[in-house]
Every structure is written in C-alpha cells, then in structure tokens.
Amino acid sequence: MIGPIPLSHVLLASGALFAIGVAGALLRRNAIQIFLSIELMMNAANLALIGYGAALGTQQGQIIVFFVIAIAAAEASVGLAIFVAIFRHTETIDVNKINLLKW
C-alpha cells in the first residue's frame, strides 16, 4: 500500500499500458506511431518504477525514472532525425513500404 493506493492497482495500470504499447508497436504501420507506442511502453515502466519505489519507501525508483526520461528525450531526438533522413529518400515513413533490405 502506498498511502491508500494498493500497489497492485499501480502495477496493473502499468501492465495494461505496456501491453497497449506493444500492441501499437506491432500493429501500426506509421513509424511515428510505432515510436509513440514504444514511448508509451517506457512510460508504463516508469509507472511501475515509481509505484515500486513508493511501496518500498525509497526514492531510487524516482531516480531511475529521472534517467529514463532523459534517455527517452535523447532517443526521441535521434529517432526523429532518422525519420527525417528516411523520409528524404522514400517520401514515406510507412514501414510496410520501407523494405529495400531483406532476404
């Protein structure tokens, strides 16, 4: 329990968000939406970390999340640059159409 909030609620919410993120990453075709889904997965992990940290009575969970946010920002900047670079070649970011490299 974290105050009146049961940990299992936190974790279930986190798990649901993670699963939704996976679903988006697997089912969307647009690279941006896939990446948004991956961001959602990382946020789900953040929620779990904060929930655990609070339940365990340590701030380490928050510290981890702090770093994860920094990493996510960095990842986003590189990702967006990659999207721009590929868009210059293919005029699309639909991953179904980006399959020059195969077999």
Added chain:
Amino acid sequence: MERLIFDAAALVAIVFAGLMVAGRDPIKSVLALAVSFFALAVTYVLLLAPFIAALQIIVYAGAILVLFLFLIMLLNVGPERPDGVRRPVQTFLGSLSVVVFAGLLLGMLRASGARLPGQPEAVAADALPDPKALGRLLFSDYLLHFEAVSVLLLAALVGAFVLARRENAQ
C-alpha cells in the same frame, strides 16, 4: 479519495493510450498520448513523486510530444490509409500474442503486487516527496549515472545533427 483519484487517472491514461494506438491519424495519436501522459503525471503525484510529475509534463508532454507534432507537420504525414495489402498473419499473430502477453504480465503483476518481497523499514524520511533528497541521491549514489547520461545526451545531440542536417552542409 486518493485511491479513487488514482484509479480514475489510471483509467484515463489507459483509455487515451488505447485511443493513441487505435487511431490512424498520427496527430490525434500524439494528442491522445499527451492526455495519457498528463493523467500519468497525476498518478505520479499521488505516488509521492511530484518532481517526476513535473518532469513528465515539462519534458514528455511539453517537449517530446510537441517535437513529434512538429515533425508530423513538417513531413506532412497524413492518416494511415489502407495500402491494399492485407497482412493477416501479422495482424492475427500480433493481436493474439499481445493478448497472451497481457494475460501473463497482468497475472504476474497482480500476484507480485499483493505480496511485495521488499521491506518497508526504510520508509521513513527517504520516502517523502523531497526534491532535495532526490538531488542528494543523484549526486552521491547516482553520480556515475549522471555523468554517463551526459555522454548519452552528447551522442544523441551529435547524432541528430549528423542525420538531419542538410546535404549541402559540407
């Protein structure tokens, strides 16, 4: 009361996450995700992490998602249109596996959340929402991480520059 707010916020986060995934229009997706992130920030406050909640709003919702919006506008990406090629295997296996995975994950989390193996002896001062303590922790135990992440940010910065600058920049 707090429990109720938490559940409501979590529900909002989940629903809007679902909308983000379900929508074909990337702009709507970004907006839905922004709502979801706001709701998550609310849960962070309730979980004694106001500092992270602020970061969540400023960095995630504020900076990253706006960047996404900007990019979508820049590249003029429209909604996903059916491309005429059906991919039943990917869709079917993808959905099925997500359902199985969600079942496994939620089952495990429910069981483990009920009995946390950790020990709440250290709960005292450390657990309070105290950014100062957080800062201390950051520069003592997590000093190396802090330094390491600076390398990561540097690499990302240079990398983004390498990839996105104009071709004739040389």
Added chain:
Amino acid sequence: MTTPPLWLIPAIPLVGFALNGLLGTKLGKSFVSAVGVGAAGLTTVVAYARLIPFVGGNHQPVVEPVASWIALAGLSIDISFRLDPLSALMLSFVTFVAFLIHVYSIGYMHHEATNAGYARFFAYLNLFLFAMLTLVLAESFLLMFVGWEGVGLCSYLLIGYYFEADYAAAAGRKAFVVNRIGDFGFLLGMFGLFAAFGSLNYSEVFWKAAQDPARFAPALGAICLCLFVGAMGKSAQVPLYVWLPDAMAGPTPVSALIHAATMVTAGVYMVARCNVLFRLAPEVMVFVAAIGCFTALFAGIIAVAQNDLKKVLAYSTISQLGYMFLACGVGAFGVGMFHVMTHACFKACLFLGAGSVMHAMSGDLDVRHMGGLRGKLRITYATFLVATLAIAGIPPLAGFFSKDAILSAAFDAPGAGKVLWAVGLATAGLTAFYMFRVVSLTFFGRFRGTAEQAHHIHESPSSMTVPLIVLAFLSIGVGFVGLPPVFGARADLIGPFLAPIFAPIAGHEGAREALPHATEWLLMAVSVAVAASGLMLAWQWYVKQEGRPAERLAAAMPGVYALVAEKFRVDEDYDFLFVRPFNRLSHFLWKVVDVLIIDGILNASAFLVELSGDFLRFVQTGNVRNYALTFFLGLIALLLFVAGAM
C-alpha cells in the same frame, strides 16, 4: 648424426606451403617446383633419417612433445608426435609416394597457364602433405583430428581445382556432405572417449582400456561405432563412398596422392590405431568386416561397367579399401596395414599411369576412345601392366602377398569367416577382370580415338615416367616384406614389426592357431587361379565385344593371347547367360543404387537444408514489424515455458 626431431617432418611441407602460397605467384614456375618438390623430398629424407634407425633399433614407441596446446585442470593436450611401428609404416610410404607424386606433378601440371595456378597447386599439395603427416604422427585424437580435417580441406580444395564450376561444385558438395557425416561420427567418438577415459592421448586411452577391459567395454561399442562412421566417410565405405568417384574431377596427381594412396587410407589407419578399442567391441568388429566385405564386392562390380579410366580406378580403390577393412574386421590389423602399404604403391602407379595416358590423349579418359597405346607409350604401358598384375594378385607382385594374407586371415576367422573369404575371393577375381579389361581396352587393339588425338599421342616427359618406373618397381618388390608364414617363420618381416601395436589384451582373447601350411598353399593356389582366370576372361570378352574378326585379333595380339583365346573360348550362350546379366547387374548397381538412391538421398538432404534455408530467408521480409513480431513471439514462448510453469 643427431636425429632430427619428429616435428620437422610435418613442418617442412608447411614451410613449403607458406613459401609457395606467399611468394609462388611472383617467383615463377621453377621456384615453385623447387620449393614444392624440395619440401616433399626433404621431408622424405628427414623421415627416413628417423625411420632407418627406428626400424633397425628396438621399435620402442617414441613420443616427442613439442608444445602444450591446451592445458586445463582435467585435461591437457600437448602437440606431440609419436613414432611407433604403425606410424613408421605409414610414414615410410606416405612421404616417399608423396615425393614421387610431387615430381610427377612438375610434368603433369606443366601446361597450367598461369603461375598463380601452378603455385596454388603445389602449395595445396604441400599443405596436404603437412596435414597427412600430422594425422599420421599425432599422439592424440585431437591432433589427429587436426590432420583429419586438414586433409579433407585440401581434398576439397583440390577436387575443385580446375574443372568448370558446376561439376566441381557438385562434386565438392557431395564430398562435403558425406565427409560431414563421417566427421560428425569421429567427433562423437572423440566426445565419448573423453567422457569415458578423461583423455584424448593415445597412450593414456589405450593403456587404460587395456588395463581394465571389463570397465570400458560397454561404452566402447558405441564409441567404436562412431569412430568407424568417421573412418567410413574418410575411407569411402558403403554408403559413404559416393564422394570418391566424383573426386576424380581433381587433377590426376591429386587422385593418386589423396584419393588413392594416402588420405583415403586414413580411416584404415585410424581403425588400426584404435585396435585396442575395437577388439574390446567385437560386435563392431563384425560390422567393420561386413561393411568392408560388402564394399569390396559392391564397388568391384560397379567398376566393371565404367568406361572412364579414372572412374574404374576410383571404384577399384573403394573396393580395395573394403579389403583393408575386411582385414581389420577379422582382427588382422597388421595385414590390413600391409595392404594399405602395397595398395599405395600400385594404385599410385595406376593413377599416375592413367594421368600419363590422359596426357597423351589430350585429356580424354574414355577407354572406348583408346586402344593400342602400348606402342607409343611404352613406359606407361609397362608400368601400368606391372601395377595391374600387382593389384590383380599375381605372384610374386606386391598385391599378391597382401591380398593373400587378407584372404587367409578371413578364412581363418571364426564365425562367418568362410563367407568373407569367399566374397573376398570373388572380388579378387573381379578385380583382375576389370583391371585387365581397361588394360586391354587402353593398350591393346586398334586405336579408336580421333585422328587429332592419334597425332598428338606421345610418351610423357621423364619427370612423369621416372616416378612411374619407381612405383612399378615398388609394386613388384614391396610385397616381400610380408611373406606368408609358409616361407618360414622369419620370412614375414612386417607382422612381427607391427606386433607390439596389436598385442593381445590380457585376459581378453587368446592367440589364434596358425593355419596349417597345406591349407595356406591351397588358399594361395586358389586365389592365384581365380585372379588368373579373371585376367584371361577379361581379354577374351573385351576382344569379342569389340566385334573384330578373330584372325585380326590373333595377329594383333601377342602369342600369349592366342593361347588364352583358344583355352577360354566362350560362346554366345555363355555370353547371354552370364555376361549380359552381369553387365546388367553392374549397371543396375551403378545407375540405380549408386547414382539414384545413395546420391539421391545425399543430394536430397543437402537440397532440403538449402531449401529450408531459402524458405527461412523469405521470412526475412524486410518489414520491421515482422521483426518486432518474431522478437515478441520469442519472448512469449520463453515466458510461457519458463515463467508460465511457476
């Protein structure tokens, strides 16, 4: 004179390989020949400098460690070389025959267009010699395996040396698949040995096995079977023999050296080396004998239907290797090794002779296009004839003694020994028959090739004929080291020399009673008679099938032939009753069993692997979502398996 260290023997050809490989292209053919042949010659000299005192001395095994290769708490493997009677025997002819074949190659490869190709050929030949000598001199199974893989690699490289890509690629693939099966057996056997004995050094493994046969015997059945599968692959036994006829795509000196005289006998050598283990696994011995016996007959029958000179010799090699395993299988390891040695001499001579014929015929190897070459290729003819007489088992040539020893060992063996003997005898007749068939077709009669070929026919240069002559003399003389016991108790030199290697295991088996002299004489007479009749039958039939009038034949052939023709006149009925069905059987075995079934299975398995590779390749769709999905499915499978059960 100080004795040179053993490691020098494989090291010299390795240096030759390095020199030719690195510098050969730049420095021209004479440099390449000097280095290649020089390395082979020098290593022969060094080998004999060790062998002569060893043979003259007390034959105590010598183990010379060179370096520690892998040293672990529970296992230490040294690079060390071993000289004992068995490796001495192999060493004596491997080095010498290899040297002769190197010399021969100078003339044979003279037409090679580029320096690079010429250098590559000699570099590979030296590399092969290095690997073969490592295999022979190794003191541990692991080092032997180094040589084992090395000779296989060189064989693969040399098979594909110059034929056009498709054929050589197919031959290479077949050789590859078959040898993988064999190597897998060998490796499994080695695992088993390591698990059972905790060591891979010969001395330790054999000593432990001989000390406590009861403890190790149960495991040895499986281990020996695995090892023998390895030997079957390398020594081309049914059903793993199919690669050898195709290996004839390589240059002829390679066929002589690798695919007749040395590498293919490595399996026999390995079985003989492990005789302690094999004797503790009697059921595997039976299997060895059966496979050897069957292979001898099977390949002999196929050889009859071949028209390609080198193919005949290839099937003949398989058949003779079967003989050697037959000998090992009945426990006569020494006799098997004796045949390895004599076979190396006469088969190398035959192959080199075939190369000389091929040289003269502008690359044509079809015996139907030859005929009457004896006049133009005098030396080739004479040496080929001597080697043929030797392989046919005509006394007193080398093949006679070793083959006779095998047959009497089989006759003497308990159980189905008489059956093995009978099959062996039939094969001996068959051998004489098909060998004289090719001799008649090649060297006798009228020339059947094109005018251009006829114009071109010439005897080969002396670098090719001298090795032929030397090998022919060896084919005559080398048998005398193993005279049968009827010539006196001390007539047999090789048996007592090898005896320490094959010493009986205490409390395991008793010494066998020697055959009475009268029986031995009888057996000898029977085998000579069978060989002689095979030989004469061949002349007769291949005269008839050429359809030439008898008078012209009689005129063309020497007096011996007329005599033979009168004595063995067979009429059309006999031809109908025996010859045609036999030819059909031969064709059946070749076309259906060999080409269709065994090749088919091997090619199909190779094909299936490639097909599944192709199929899986197409799973790699290039679509990144599919990649994420495979990733995710893998994760779920793991979660379900590992965590799902909790």
Added chain:
Amino acid sequence: MTETFVSFTRADLAAIAPEIALVATGCLILLLEAFAPRLRRWFATVALAGVAASLWFLVQAPGGTTFGGRYETSSLTVLMGLFLGATAVVAILVAKPYLERTGEERGEFYALLLWGHTGVMLMTRGLDLLIVFIGLETLSLAFYVLAGFFRRVSASSEAGLKYFLTGAFGSAFTLYGIALLFGASAGTRFEDLSRPGLADSTAVTFGLLLLLVGFGFKMSLAPFHAWAPDVYQGMPTPAVAYLSVAPKGASVLVLFRVFGAVFEHGMPDRFRTGVAALAIFSMTLGNVVALAQRDAKRLLAYSGIAQMGYVTIALAVFGRDALAAVLVYFFAYLVSNAGAFAAVSALYPDETKPHPVGLLAGAGRTAPFPSAVLALCLFSLAGIPATAGFIGKFFLFKAALEQGLYALAVIGVLNSLVSIGYYLKVVYILYMREPIEGEAPPPLAPADRLALALCGAGILILGIFPASLWAIARQAAATLPLTGP
C-alpha cells in the same frame, strides 16, 4: 548549506579515466572537424590514440569497486576492456580507408564510434542495472546514427530506421525487466539481486527473461535477431565490424552477472532449458539460413546469429569455466568476425551497393592478401582446428560436456559441421572462380593491411597457443561469484 554532497573521490576518477579518455577524444575530434577540417586524415590516428589512452588507464586503474560499489575494476573488466578496445582498434583501422573511399570521412563517425564504445565499457564495468542500461542506450543511440550515417544511400537510412525501431522496442522490454527486478530487490545494484528467495519469485523470473530478451536482441540471438541481417547490410562496414562483436560480448557478460547474482545456488532447470532452447534455435536457424545467403554481409550476420547460439550454450552451462570459455570465445570471435568484416570492407569496390558473394569471384588472385585473411577468418568461424575459432568452440563444448549437457554439445558440434558449408562456399568463390571483368577490388590501404594482418595473426596465435589466454580468462572469470566449476 555549503557542504558539498557530491561524492567523488580520486579513486572514482581513476576508475572512470578510461571512459573519460574516450569521451574527450570524441569531443576533440568533433572540435577538429568543426574548426580544422583539414586535419581529417589524422582523425583515425587521434581516435586510435584515444583508445590506446583508454586502455592504458584501464590497465593502470586500481582494482576494486568505486562509486559506492557500482563500478568495477578487476581482471575481468580489464580483460573485457582489452577485448572491446581491440575491437574498436580494428573498426577504426578499417574505417579510415573505407570513409576515404566513400568520401564520407567526417569526424562524427569516429566520435560516435568512441562514444558508443564508452557505452559498451559502461555495460561491462557497471555493477548496477541502471548503469548498464545507460551504457546500452549510449551504444544504441550512437549506432542508430552510424547505421544511417550514409544519408545519401537509401539502404543506410533504412538500416538506421530498422535498427532504431527494433532497438527501441527491445530497450523498452529491457527497461520493464529492470523495473520488475527493482521492485523485487529494492535497488538497482547487482548485489541487491542476490537476496535469498528472489530466485523463486515469478516477478523476478519475468524480469530476468525480459533482460535476457533485451540483451539477446543486442547479441542478435534468434529469435531476437531479425534486425541484424538488414542492419549489417545497410550499415557502413567498419561500424558493423564493431557492432557485430563488442556489444555481443558485453551483453553476455551482463547476463552472466545478473544471472550469477540471482541464481546463487545454480540456475533452475526450467530456466536452463529455456536458455538452452534459445541456444539451439539460434545456432540452427543461423546456420541453415546462412546457407541460402548471397550477400556477404548478410551471410556474416547469420553466421553471427549462429555463433551467438554457441555462446548461449555457455550461458546455459553457467559456471566459472563457462564464463572463461565465453571470454576466450569472444577473443576468437573478435579476430575472426571483425577480421572478416575488415576483409569484406577491403574487397568490395563500391560501398554504396550490395555486397553479393559472387562479386568476390577470383579475388584470391586479384587481391591475394585480403582474400587469404578472409579465408582464414571463415575457417576460424567454422571452427577448423588450429584456428582461434576452434579453440573457442572447444572450450565451450567442453564446458557443456563437463556439466553433463551432452545434447547441447552434440547439437553444437553438428551445427558447426553444417556451417562449414557456407563458409567454404565463400572460400570456393574466392579461389576457384575466374575474376569478373572490370570488378577489381580497390587498392589495399595500409590501415586495412594492418587490420587484416592483426586479425590473421590473432587467429593463428590464439589457435596454436591458447593456453595463456585460457589461464587469464579463468582467473578473470573467478572474480564473478558463480556457482559451479
């Protein structure tokens, strides 16, 4: 409040001096690129000097842990650091002529390579899940960019996109695994994980599997491998030479550390079976698909997938000797695989096009030295005796045999025998085909020659005198508290 709460000691500084050297060298090259672009041809030398300095600091650093038990300097990390540094050296040597040929010689390439290398160093030396994760992400971000470095080439951009999307997907799983382990152990250090009862918890098992999958992705272990062939094909070859070797070694070490911390009393059978199944699947799939490959870099990618299958055998064996075998294996893999990519880089004239194996026809004559080294590397990868690859496999299979995992060893051997097929196919094309007209390999640059010579010599030296490396590896492996021999 004037007291400082930053805890940073001299020991800490000495411990991270190797990383500082790398980062600083990267920054220096970047500054030179911006302000003195005419010095470009010295960038590779500067980068090599940076790696050398980093190795020097690494060897000099006093042993023990720093940063509150979160960072390790030991014989294990030094040995790993040497392995990583050597990989970086080969990559830089290959990169110089490669970038010159393609007209893309820019300082950012070296800077990103060095920073990525820093990330891998963090992975091997961190005793904390978060440090490892940051290291992993640093590596990933740098190499996402390197994959797409040739912006003019569409294949390169595509490789960047694919690597990025799959990589971020994999990282999210790793992160969730870390979250679960944090929840169970209340900390991020590995030592927090070795708490009694942790191994029996479902959440911990779940977390460990997520980590296994995440690092398996970096190792390109099937079925988490699918990115590798595409990315290797599109990525600049020198970057592949690094990516296909160093992060894999670091990932295996991390898995050994994490599993070693949790499974104090040996790995549970079911877990072991799962890992073994991954090993078998990866080596079989890698080898079978490699048989059907026509592009040299894709072929090497599948070969790498198979090789990681062999390495995973050691993870299933899970003991001190297994770790030592892995260390030896990775040194062998470094010289063989990085050498093979170096040769590929030196043998193909046009980097912007695919690398069909058929184009190597007759290269044995037109470019004898790179061809000979490539052949040697392939023999080594195939595990032909007397090469480094044989030694690596030998110790792996031996470790498996000693733990009674006979089936794994036998399947491994069978696989390595099958693999000779496609390795020899390349050798065959190199030496047995006529050269193609007008497709001569580029002239051999001195840096390429050096890289190839180093790898070739390494293969032979390791293959013939493996004893001392094995002794060092065993000693290094002893620093991990692993159960079993």
